[in-house]
Amino acid sequence: MTQKHKPHIRDDHRATCLTCMDGRIQIPVITWIRRSSKVKYVDIISEPGMDGILNRPHAQMDAILTGIKISTTVNHSSHIFVVGHFDCRGNPATYQKHKAQIIFGTKKIKKLFPSYPLTGLWVNSKWQVKKIIELL
Ligand SMILES: [Zn+2]
Numbered sequence: 139m140t141q142k143h144k145p146h147i148r149d150d151h152r153a154t155c156l157t158c159m160d161g162r163i164q165i166p167v168i169t170w171i172r173r174s175s176k177v178k179y180v181d182i183i184s185e186p187g188m189d190g191i192l193n194r195p196h197a198q199m200d201a202i203l204t205g206i207k208i209s210t211t212v213n214h215s216s217h218i219f220v221v222g223h224f225d226c227r228g229n230p231a232t233y234q235k236h237k238a239q240i241i242f243g244t245k246k247i248k249k250l251f252p253s254y255p256l257t258g259l260w261v262n263s264k265w266q267v268k269k270i271i272e273l274l
Pocket of ligand 1: 158159160186187188223225226227228229
């Protein structure tokens with residue numbers, strides 16, 4: 139087989155992560171996603187209090203949706219994650235409220251990108267990552 143007929147092999151298996159800008163959660167979240175999804179890279183789409191923003195009207199999500207489209211169609215991401223976390227200063231709320239927002243946001247993105255598996259995650263007070271919802 140000649141070089142040009144070799145199948146294209148990607149060495150950059152990726153996931154897409156919709157998460158808060160908070161620097162305390164980035165490494166735990168990326169590490170967890172890389173381990174659980176066997177991806178090499180995690181495309182980060184961040185906003186202060188992302189889980190809260192995903193519960194707002196569509197008009198306020200344009201930049202986020204553009205990011206997801208690039209990550210999935212151009213970067214070939216295979217899995218989308220939605221993250222909320224303890225002590226979120228961009229979206230101060232109880233755990234129960236965050237949990238409801240993560241579930242709602244995960245379902246909302248799944249409706250817009252139905253061919254991708256979606257997982258909602260929570261980062262707790264010990265900076266441990268916990269699965270809240272999975273829509274495969
Ligand atoms: Zn936050």
